[in-house]
Amino acid sequence: MKPSRLTHLDASGRPGMVGVSDKAVTRRVARACAEVALPPEVAEVFEDGEWHGPKGPVIQTAILAGTLAAKRTSDLIPLCHPLAIEGCRFTVEHEDRLVRFICEVEIHHKTGVEMEALTGAAVAALTLYDMCKALSHDIEIRSVRLLAKSGGRRKVGS
Numbered sequence: 001m002k003p004s005r006l007t008h009l010d011a012s013g014r015p016g017m018v019g020v021s022d023k024a025v026t027r028r029v030a031r032a033c034a035e036v037a038l039p040p041e042v043a044e045v046f047e048d049g050e051w052h053g054p055k056g057p058v059i060q061t062a063i064l065a066g067t068l069a070a071k072r073t074s075d076l077i078p079l080c081h082p083l084a085i086e087g088c089r090f091t092v093e094h095e096d097r098l099v100r101f102i103c104e105v106e107i108h109h110k111t112g113v114e115m116e117a118l119t120g121a122a123v124a125a126l127t128l129y130d131m132c133k134a135l136s137h138d139i140e141i142r143s144v145r146l147l148a149k150s151g152g153r154r155k156v157g158s
Contacts, residue, residue: 018079023110028151031104032117032144034125039138043097054134061131062101063090066124070105070116080115083107088120101125102147112152118144 038046051059067088074082087106092099103120105113125141132139148157 018111025108025110026151027106027108028112028149029104029106030112030114030117030149031102031147031157032114032121033100033102033147034121034144035142036099036101036125036128037140037142038097038099038132039136040097042132042135042139045132045135046094053131055131058128058131059092062124062127063092065127066090066101066103066120066122069123070103070113070120073116073119076119077115081111083109083111083113083116085113085116088116090120090124099125099128101128112149114146114149114156117149118146 045053046058051057055061067090069076070088071085074080085105085107087104089104091102091104093102094100101121101124103117103124105116105120107113122141122144125144129139129141146156150156
């Protein structure tokens with residue numbers, strides 16, 4: 001069998017956690033984004049800048065949920081290493097009917113935190129959906145993506 005270039009598969013194609021014991025501990029930072037498109041009936045509720053929906057404070061709850069999810073990524077993604085995250089920060093951008101959650105995660109470790117940043121951003125977006133679905137089910141979560149990562153062998157973005 002041809003050896004896989006996927007790091008989580010061995011030569012036989014079996015999944016396994018990537019070994020990091022030979023890697024150096026470095027500062028590693030990852031930043032990810034999830035976008036949420038709001039239909040007009042949801043966007044109009046928040047036009048005054050007050051993000052309080054039918055279930056409570058939407059943005060604050062989404063940030064808390066995203067932070068918790070980033071910290072629990074290894075419980076959700078089977079081959080992720082459990083990590084003691086040293087920092088998790090959110091930036092929330094809002095333009096017209098688009099809300100963007102940007103999650104930045106930091107650690108000093110032998111492995112990166114891009115999965116933690118992606119998970120945090122995605123769960124923040126899902127939380128916004130959950131808190132606003134009483135207003136409309138036409139909320140669209142889109143474009144969950146890694147914006148940047150640094151500290152490992154490969155750098156992505158800035």
